[in-house]
Amino acid sequence: MSRSQMLTRLATHNDPDASRARRVLVVEDDASLRLLLSAVLTSRVSEFELEVSEAPSFKAANAAMQDQHGFDLVLLDNYLGDGEGVDLLPDLMAAAKSWDRAFVPVIMISGNHDQSFLASCFSRGASDYVVKPFDVNLLAFKVNALLQSQTVQEQLAEQNSLLLELIAEREQEESMARFAYDYLLRRTHLVDQGVFAQVVSCSAFGGDLVLSARTPGGRYLFMLTDATGHGLSAAITLLPLVRVFQGMAQKGFGLQQILIELNRHLLSDTPDDRFVAAICLELDPLRDEIKVWNGGMPALLQVGQDGSVMSRVCSSHMALGILSDDLFDVALEPLSLVDTHYLLMVSDGVTEQMSPEHQPFGHRRLEMCLRADPDITLDVIMQALEHFRASEPVMDDLSVCVVAPQRVLQSLSDDSMKDELDPLTSLRHHSPFKWQLSQAGLELGQHRVPLLFSQFLQEMGADQALSERVFTILAELCANAVDHGLLGLDSQIKEQVDGFTTYLALRDERLSQLTDADRIDVLLSWTPTGENSHENAGLIIEVCDTGEGFDMQEIQKRQDRMMSGRGLVLVASLSTQLEVLPPGNLIKVRIG
Incomplete structure (x- = not known):
């Protein structure tokens, strides 16, 4: 039956x-x-x-x-x-x-x-x-x-009898769903050094989820989500979000691009009455910076060395899964790392938890729990919540996350490419090799080249630090070749209000018009150490596009005045030598 x-x-x-x-x-x-x-x-x-x-x-x-x-x-x-x-x-x-x-x-x-x-x-x-x-x-x-x-x-x-059959069937389905859900969490819920997180669900399944990922270029992405509703229906809403977040992070996409894609998937894959509030961080050890996006979540607290609140990043965006692309804003708010001890993020289940006297926990009680030591703060908040609610049940999923940026950045930098004394150590005794790849037309929008070359290097025996360095360099050079060399986009667009969304929309439009005549060529070659000299040893990266080229000096002048468009500056910091060859459509980078 x-x-x-x-x-x-x-x-x-x-x-x-x-x-x-x-x-x-x-x-x-x-x-x-x-x-x-x-x-x-x-x-x-x-x-x-x-x-x-x-x-x-x-x-x-x-x-x-x-x-x-x-x-x-x-x-x-x-x-x-x-x-x-x-x-x-x-x-x-x-x-x-x-x-x-x-x-x-x-x-x-x-x-x-x-x-x-x-x-x-x-x-x-x-x-x-x-x-x-x-x-x-x-x-x-x-x-x-x-x-x-x-x-x-x-x-x-x-x-x-029928009711017992229904209960047994539901328990079996929930057991299978729980297994899949737990498996998903084990694959995606990563708590790293400098990150302290605890999630308490009010039912077997939760709508709160903590996600973190490290991109091939070494950036650290963190996300705390709160899906509409409770239980299994809320957990199911998160499934497309987890898949997109992990997949795009592994391919090296930045937080803004990931947010746009998350919003698109939630709009298309979930019912109209479902959405996901989220607060996201992007930590970049190469630039020593942190950026925040808050969509529908309680304010992020920036806490100083003494445990006091330095600033609050309130929600300035709509939650994911509500607005269309043309209205969705992905502007990130930069935070100063100077004197920043840690960042505190919670879901609204924390501040709205009721006491037996029907009083909410609130923001004031939350801030009273702050301590100078981030290791202790999480436990103090959870103990305060437990004492506050007493006999009252957990009304909503509760999530508390503490991120100490300097600790995270330090953990990323310990084995990172910029701290490597000899980035070519893992290739020193490898025979010469050369690998060339061309990409044309609509395929140029897939961002596959940096990941392919990074994976190729690892297959050749390169260590993780060198692979990440090459990934970052290629990501910047390929983006530069496509966006500016072939599509003719101007980075100044990003400086305007809602500029990043406008930039991406214009990029998508021009990408759709590319033909097989529009192409980028990428060359990676390794020349090992000679018997008597180290002069010829080096890893060479060349990226050439079929565009008209650009004036490197003019680009450098504009980069000094702009927040965006600083990719070549980063590439120069990661390489021994950077050359832009006339007419500006061929860039050659040397490591070593």
């Missing part, structure tokens, strides 16, 4: 056997009285179709009870020629179980008025008692009432 069928049965209280004939056994040794009882049943019990069977003795009644179809009601005389009816009651109760009846009523018929005898009948399982001589109308009324009660009992038993 399908779930919809079970639900229909539950909703309509439909008993599949309600229309069947009811089988009644009359146990009476007096033939005339037996005939009277049968006549009363067939003529005066009109609400049910009855099949009446007769047993003239104790022995015959025992034999009738072996009938596999069983009976729905028994009229039982006590004084039988070969025994007493009261002694049949235990066997009747046992037989009822084999007949698959939830309830088999028995009406005792006797002239005995003794109270102790009546008590014995009821204690052994009798449902009612009729004293001889009896009124036939009263007997018919009792039979009708007991059969109706039996019908209700059967319906309840049927509904309970």
